Amino acid sequence: MTDAQETAADTALRTTGGGPPDDDVPANGLPIPLLEPREGVPPVVASEDALAGVIAAFAAGSGPVAVDAERASGYRYGQRAYLVQLRREGAGTALIDPVGCPDLSGLGEALAGTEWILHAATQDLPCLRDIGMLPTSLFDTELAGRLAGFPRVGLGAMVESVLGYALEKGHSAVDWSTRPLPEPWLRYAALDVELLVDLRDALEKELDRQGKLEWARQEFDAIASAPPAPPRKDPWRRTSGMHKVRRRRQMAVVRELWTARDRIAQRRDVSPGKVLSDAAIVEAALALPANVAALSALPGFGHRMGRRQLEQWQAAVDRARALPENELPQPGQQVTGPPPPRAWADKDPVAAARLSAARTAVSALAEELNLPQENLITPDTVRRVCWEPPAPATEETVAAALAAHGARPWQVGLVTPLLVTALAATA
Numbered sequence: 001m002t003d004a005q006e007t008a009a010d011t012a013l014r015t016t017g018g019g020p021p022d023d024d025v026p027a028n029g030l031p032i033p034l035l036e037p038r039e040g041v042p043p044v045v046a047s048e049d050a051l052a053g054v055i056a057a058f059a060a061g062s063g064p065v066a067v068d069a070e071r072a073s074g075y076r077y078g079q080r081a082y083l084v085q086l087r088r089e090g091a092g093t094a095l096i097d098p099v100g101c102p103d104l105s106g107l108g109e110a111l112a113g114t115e116w117i118l119h120a121a122t123q124d125l126p127c128l129r130d131i132g133m134l135p136t137s138l139f140d141t142e143l144a145g146r147l148a149g150f151p152r153v154g155l156g157a158m159v160e161s162v163l164g165y166a167l168e169k170g171h172s173a174v175d176w177s178t179r180p181l182p183e184p185w186l187r188y189a190a191l192d193v194e195l196l197v198d199l200r201d202a203l204e205k206e207l208d209r210q211g212k213l214e215w216a217r218q219e220f221d222a223i224a225s226a227p228p229a230p231p232r233k234d235p236w237r238r239t240s241g242m243h244k245v246r247r248r249r250q251m252a253v254v255r256e257l258w259t260a261r262d263r264i265a266q267r268r269d270v271s272p273g274k275v276l277s278d279a280a281i282v283e284a285a286l287a288l289p290a291n292v293a294a295l296s297a298l299p300g301f302g303h304r305m306g307r308r309q310l311e312q313w314q315a316a317v318d319r320a321r322a323l324p325e326n327e328l329p330q331p332g333q334q335v336t337g338p339p340p341p342r343a344w345a346d347k348d349p350v351a352a353a354r355l356s357a358a359r360t361a362v363s364a365l366a367e368e369l370n371l372p373q374e375n376l377i378t379p380d381t382v383r384r385v386c387w388e389p390p391a392p393a394t395e396e397t398v399a400a401a402l403a404a405h406g407a408r409p410w411q412v413g414l415v416t417p418l419l420v421t422a423l424a425a426t427a
Contacts, residue, residue, distance in 0.1 A: 005223060010274060010426060023060070028196070031164055031165055031166035031310065032164060032165050032166065033166045034159075034167055034168075034191060034194065034195070035168065035187075035276065035351060036191075037093055037187070037190040037191060037194050038092075038093075039092050039093065041095075041183065041186050041187050041190050041420075042093050042094060042095055042190065043095075044083075044095050044097050044180075044186065045094060045096045045097070045101060046096075046097040046099070046101060046179065047097065047100060051096065051101045051104075051106070052106075052172075053061060053106070053358065054091075054096065054107065055106050055110045056110075056112060057090075057092070057094070058088050058091045058107065058110055058204075059093070059110040059111075060091070061088035061089055061090035061092060061199065062088070062089045062090050063088065063090075064088070064114060064115040064116065064139065064197060064200065065086055065087070065088040065111055065114050065195070066085075066086065066087040066088070066115050066116075066117045066193040066196035066197055067084070067086055067124070067128070067135075067199075068083050068085040068086075068118065068119070068189070068192045068193050068196075069081040069083065069085070069124045069127050069131075070083040070084075070085075070176040071176060072175050072176045072177040073271070074173070074271050074273070075177060075234060076175075076269055076270060077177075077265045077266050077268075077269050077271065077272070078266075079126060079127050080127055080128055080130060081098045081124075081127040081128065081130070081131060082097075082098065082099065082177045083095060083098070083189055084096040084104065084128070084131070084133070084207075085189050085190060085192055085193045086107075087193040087194065087196065087197065088114075089277060092174045093187060093194070095186060095190060098131050099177075099179070102131060104131045104133050105132030105134045105309070106132070107132075107133060108132050110223075111133075111135075113115040113136060113228070114137075115137045115138060115141045116137070117138070117140045117141065117196045117199075118135075118138060118139075118140055119140070119141045119142045119155045119158075119192075120140070120141070120142040120143075121138055121140040121223050121340075122218075122223060122391045125223070126229070126291065129228065133354050135224055136221050136224060137218055137221070138224050139216075140157070140219070140220055140223060141155070141158060141196060141203060142155070142200050142206060143219055143220070143223075143375075144203040144204075144216055145158050145203065146306075146372055147207060147212050147215060147219070147227045147371050147375060148206050148210060148371075149210075149370035150162075155169075155192065158197050158199060159199060161204065162199055162202050162206075163195055163198055165195060167192070167195075168187075168188060168191065169188075171184065171185045171188040171189075183372065185414055186220045189301070189400060191298050210251060212371075214410060215410040218365065218408040218410050219408065222408055234329075235258075236254055236255045236259065236404075239254055239258055239278045239281055239282065239307075240282075241278055241279060241282040242254065242282070243280055245286065246327070246331070247284050248328035248331065249288065249320065249321070249323075249328060250285040250324060251285070251328065251329045251331070252320035252323050253284055253285040253320040253321075254282065255320070255329055256278070256284070256317065257276065257281045257284060257313060257317070258281060259316075260275075260312065260315075260316040261275050261276045261281070264312075264375070268395050270397060275315070276300070277300050279300055280298070280299065280301060281353075282299025283298045283299050283300055283301075284298060284300075284313065284317055288317070288321065289314065289317060291314065292310045292311060292314045292316065295310055295313060295314050296310055304322045319408060337380070337383070337384055338351075338383045338384060338386075338387035338388070339387075341355060341383065344387075348387075351386060351387055352427075353423055354386040354389065354423050354425050355383065355386040355387075355422075356425070357421070357422035358382050358385075358419055358422035359424040361418040361419075361421065361422055362382060365414065365415075365418060369414075376414065376415065377402070377407060377411050377414075378405075378407075379417045380405075381402065382403040382419070385398065385401050385402065385405070385419055385423075386419075386422070386423065389401075389423045392422040393419075393424070395417070395418065398416050398419050398423070399412050400418050402415060402416060402419070
């Protein structure tokens, strides 16, 4: 058995039939189905009194804490958490309802200084931050899997390949704003944190074996200390199918419809796509309908849509049609940084040669280190340094440029020599 499988076998996990697993991986090599949490499914914490008990239990626990959150993406407006799951040695598993307990800052404070284990931390940290929970240190099992060279890094795939257990993943895309939450969903949620500590320990050993543990620690520190993402500029430009919209008047229609839809979705607390699809917005922008009758003939505005709804969408179209020329949106966003790589050969052949050499070198090193290129160094950082290289391009100046773009020390140390060589390339 691997160290990871030994770690899993040492824990009394309930599997098919409710009994503890054998000490070895099954002879047929198939993963062991993990169907029940060790202590069963805990009750959902939805009151301040119950939350106080959880805070006390987790403050008294030991070791790192496994944390997960469930959102209602595609059902509700925004990305708020509708269930928070935690597990810690000595405290067991807790399922907390952020609707009943919207302020979890007391729990966050009780866990200050404790390492949090999350899978794909950047997905959950924004919604956890909104309810008062933010780690001072963390271990991201998905990112650890990437750095260790695992080809599949979803939680189920990682638990299966590293620990030899199969998680049931049938409820990942359900509407977690449903109340009360069904028992099978709660079981699924509890199992999501059941093995995170075991997975973390096994991955730490593997990263240490590969000489990548310090790299991972730097990455985790960067995630934990990162500030909240700023609001996206002109979010309406990300409407699916926007590439079809080329005229400024049509872009104004997209902007007006997107803004009206967002306002309605926020008021009704539903996903914007449930109010009006992106495809319908683009159809209206391309057609520029002059009245409700013309609008109702377009895909996405059919017979199921009431007269009042049609009128509100037509009003948005009319606002765009009435805008003076100087208030229409410009064809593209104000882009900072280098142009798209496909344009480099025409705009600056020498820069294109630098970028080609850099990409080749980074790709070769990433393959040698058995990790994704984007984890070795982000493509955007490579493009920016190749488009406007420091002068002169020495080890010191290139290292400083990489650090200024957010590269971690381990990345700077590995990538700087490659870029110094690549920046000397000519067309």
